[in-house]
Amino acid sequence: MAPDTTPSSREHPISRFSLRRKSVQVIIAMTGILVVSVILLVEAVSADQSTLVVLAAVCLGLVLFTFYRLVRTGLRTVAIELWIRHMGEGNLDYTVDLAGNDEVNEAAEALEQLRQRSIEALQLDLVRKLSEDLQEKNNELERVLSELRRTQDRMVVRQKLVELGELTAGVAHEIRNPLNFMRNFSESSEELVGELREAMQQHSGDLDERTSAVIAGIIDDLTENLLRIRSHGDRAERIVQDMATIGRGGGKPQPVAINDLLNDRTLIAFHSVQAEGLEIEVHRDCDPDVGEMEVVPEEMGRVFLNLVGNACFAMDEKRRMVEQDGGSYQPALWLETERTGGEIVIRIRDNGTGIPPDSMDKIFNPFYTTKPSGTGVGLGLSLCSDVVRQHSGSITAESEPGEFTEMTIRLPLPDRGSGSG
Structure with missing residues (x-):
């Protein structure tokens, strides 16, 4: 069994300057003097010398009194030394209660004050350690809560996007049915117009020249209108197909070419403004x-689609205002991507109407919109912000009314050293 080496079990050698050693030496010396005094008293009594007996008795009394004082002081000094040793070993519960009013008592009072201050210091140190532990736990709790909030935000955003995707797919399906009827009827009408043209040519001799010209003009107009119906129907079909594509998808992160995704969604956004005669310089x-970057393509695609769509709307509004004033205006859109540091930066800038200064801090709030009533519900930028935050990124806006608006998306690149291997 290993020997106990704790501080309380180790034996401390007594220094030659120790109070205990000096006290023991004085006690031994006084014991010798006491023995000599007793021997002298016995011899004086045996010799029947009264004067010597009295003198010996007085000396013996003085020796006994001095011996008592020395022994008492020595024992108290030893007690003080033991107390000091216990305090040195960290045992602050050990204490000594000494009666009297001398230097030993003053030393005992000083030791008691030192013991109390040591206890207070230990308590303060314990409180400090507990405070540090509590602060560490609070920090850990804050990290957990932050992660929980981010997870909750992701769940809310994902649910919003799932519902939006389902709605988009449903709308696309509902629109596709009447579009199919339109295409079928336009094809049938083209056939009927072709038959009418043939019949007209066969019976051209039965009609006068004026009537034939009127009927031929009507047939040409019908043919041109049917071609326009088919052309716009085909374009509407492409838009519906794009909507269905956006609405589908498992919503899982995957490597996506950001430049290609931005260009594709820009083309989709342009479909909605081509019919308005808005020619945009890109x-x-x-x-x-x-x-490539790992994103959810359906969600990030909606972000690009919303931002470019908003830019097109702003440029169209400015074009209308400028044309009303008799001026000229060339809509322009800037698409910029950049890989810098540990992030990818996407900037979408237009020279449209801009955003009022008092609206800048509200544009990402749900249901807030600067568009006229009936043209927007105020969810586009809110969803953009949610999606970008879900990808651990940020989105900011810079604008000058009447001049430009620039939306900037920053997406952090994954840490190469944090992979799963």
């Missing part, structure tokens, strides 16, 4: 080093 400055 400036692309896409960094080829951006490459």
Whole structure:
């Protein structure tokens, strides 16, 4: 069995300057003097010398009194030394209660004050350690709560996007049915117009020249209108197909070429403004080093679609206002991507109407919109913000009314050193 080496079990050698050693030496010396005094008293009594007996008795009394004082002081000194040793070993519960009013008592009072202050210091140190532990636990709790909030936000955003995707797919399906009827009827009408043209040619001799010209003009107009119906129907079919594509998808992160996704969604957004006669000058400055990034393509595609769509709306509004004033205006859209540091930056800028300063801090709030009543519900930028935050990124806006609006998306690149291996 290993020997006990704790501080309380170790034996401390007595220093030659120890109070205990000095006290023991004085007690031994006084014991010798006491023995000599007793021997002298016995011899004086045996010799029947009264004067010597009295003198010996007085000396013996003085020796006994001095011996008592020395022994008492020595024992109290030893008690003080033991107390000091216990305090040195960290045993602050050990204490000594000494009666009297001398230097030993003053030393005992000083030791008691030191013991109390040591206890207070230990308590303060314990409180400090407990405070540090509590702060660490609070920090850990804050991290857990932050992660919980992010997870909750992701769940809410995902649910919103799932519902939006289902709605988009449903709308696309409902629109496709009447579009199919329109295409079928336009094809049938083209056949009927063709038959009418043939019949007209066969019976041209039965009609006068004026009537034939009127009927021929009507047939040409019908043919042109049917071609327009088919052309716009085909374009509507492409838009519906794009809507269905956006509405589908498992919503899982996957490597996506950001530049291609931005360009594709820009083309989809342009479909909605081509019919309005808005000719947009597009400036692309896409960094080829951006490459692929792991995102949810359906969700990030909606972000690009909303931002470009808002830009087109702002430019169309400005075009209308400028034309009413008799001026000229060239709508322009800038698409820029950049790989810098540990993130990918996407900027979408237009030279449209801009955003009022008092609306800048509200544009990402749900149901807030600067569009006229009936043209927007105020969920586009809110969903954009949710999606970007779900990808651990950020989205900001910069605008000058009447001049431009620039939306900036920053998506952090994954840490190469944090992979699963």
